[in-house]
Amino acid sequence: MKRILIYTSLFFISFTALSFSQENVEKPTPPAGDALVGDYYGTDVSGAVVNNAVSVEKLEGELKTTKTIEGIAVKGEVTDVCAKKGCWITLKTKDGESFFVKMKDYAFFVPTALKGKNVVLEGNAEKKVTSVEELKHYAKDAKKTKAEIDAIKMPKEEIRFLASGIKVVN
Template identity: 65%
Template sequence: MKFKALLLAAALSTSALAFAQESKKFGPPAGNAVIGDTYGGGIASNAESKAVSVEKLSKKLKKDNKKAENIAVKGKVTDVCEKKGCWLTIQTEDNSQFFVKMKDYAFFVPTALKGKNVVLEGTAERKVTSVDEQKHYAEDAKKPQAEIDAITAPKEEIRFVANGIKVVD
């Protein structure tokens, strides 16, 4: 009987240790985001050559009733979710930004992607983002509380759902 109790205690201790180790894995993936690295389902071999600028994407969305599917876009990453690497922002030509989520929450990117130029492949649309959602993402980005509190109105912006992302320079 004592042997079974000892065996049970050992099994529980091992399980607790495994769960503790697993909890350390939460957060963005490790990596330096070097040229050629891909995340997600990858991108088509010709995506880089057919990628449009953010400015052209914006014009296309205005013309095509606010949505563009299977499109490749090239831009510079300005921010990455520090909690999980589950979203990023891309800088536009007019120094505004657009928001990128990963399709089906299926992959994440390292924070080292910040400052890198990437090609994204996926779906883009113009969307109104609520105040609550804007504040949530500002909190994820660890923005100062004053900046979070200053968010008081919904905003229309480009939202991109990426199937794949490739670091290009």
């Protein structure tokens, strides 16, 4: 009786281990697409919002007097896209720094073809200190070299944007 119990237990353990090891786990990739003018990701950004969007520089100026701005639209050029999943982007700023954008509730992703395109973002902006660990994580996502990642030693105060919608514009 003990042998039957032992063999049955071994069978179920082996079966379970094989089942999980055979699972086909796909690596996440950014969505396909050319990111054409008019395309949107997340909620559709209306024409009225597009027309009233402020520049990244104006947003930076407004955030000098307050830490958070809710429900704002910002227009800018995409300088980088998360190559791993399309889960974040950066926009060009006047001084050459990056303006970091994450997707609200991790609800949508963007194609890497968005890089170099002009977009309008709708969402919330805040000034935030980003930890070294988080900065290194994003550098890995951006496929930076090990030397570039290892060079990150200090946290960084930056503007962070939580986008509910992104629309490609002229």
